[in-house]
Amino acid sequence: MALRLYWNNEQEKMAIGDTLIARLEQLLQLAGEHEDVTDGVVALSFVDDAAIRELNRQYRSIDRATDVLSFAMQEDGEGEPDIDYGDLEEAEDADWEGEADQEDDAEEEDGEPLGDIVISVERAIAQSEEYGHSAERELGFLFVHGFLHLIGYDHGTAEEEKEMFSRQELILHQAGLTR
Template sequence: MIDLDIINNQDIIEYKDDLIVLLNKVVEKSLEVENVEGDIEVSLSFVNNSEIKELNRDFRGKDKETDVLSFPQYENQELIKQENNIVILGDIVISLEKAKEQAREYGHSFEREVAFLTSHSMFHLLGYDHDTEENTKLMREKEEKVLELLGILRKS
């Protein structure tokens, strides 16, 4: 069972229930692609640009806005798969304000952008990083595979 706990801490960008349904599918598909099973919990918070800037400063030492932050509870998938109880995978924080800006910039829908950011963050929670060119390529392939499997295309 997958429990996606969504917390809306912003009031700038309105969204529909369809977005929540989509993000549940993204989380499920990300876990499926990695063969991670069991009782999984993920927290997903929607914030505005000022709040994510503050979090980015406090937790990463970068005093600037960003689109998404990931706070994994485990270092790698082996540790996740060893758990016998409910696995609290970690926290995802998305600036819906920044996602809206980026969707316009990239020429695709807001829903596609938030789905991408969720997929991106899920792979961080699953132990991936984009710290090298090789790791970035691998992570991008996985993110795009999830979106492709769900029919979420770049221009959708």
């Protein structure tokens, strides 16, 4: 088994091409190697600010757009929502893309789901302009950030933030996505 990425695009701000997906798959493999996570499935949704704002409001009670949300499947379940994407297509009906067919037996073939990462492409583009780096670098940063949340990292304290962000930067540096 291996780490697998399935993705769907629910936004129109930026075309999501093969080059970007290949980069995110590379980041997933690097992050997995770095964190000793060898198999599992990550579902990634590219959305706009309106969609992520609704998810943020619904699941975090914060009524504003954010850049990335992560919904881990491997946690104990307390406080974790059953994700209802509202206006987004239901997961089983969505146009998911990835390395394997989206059959009912995908979990058996690909391993346990690690969780869902939702990225606002609109917010990522704005942040890349603000920070003076590429949109690809910002999307990579947000993806790795989301992945680390899926496997248990958080940044609620200064110590946790330092640890998590140093891991992110190491992985991005290994992939050649520097500022």
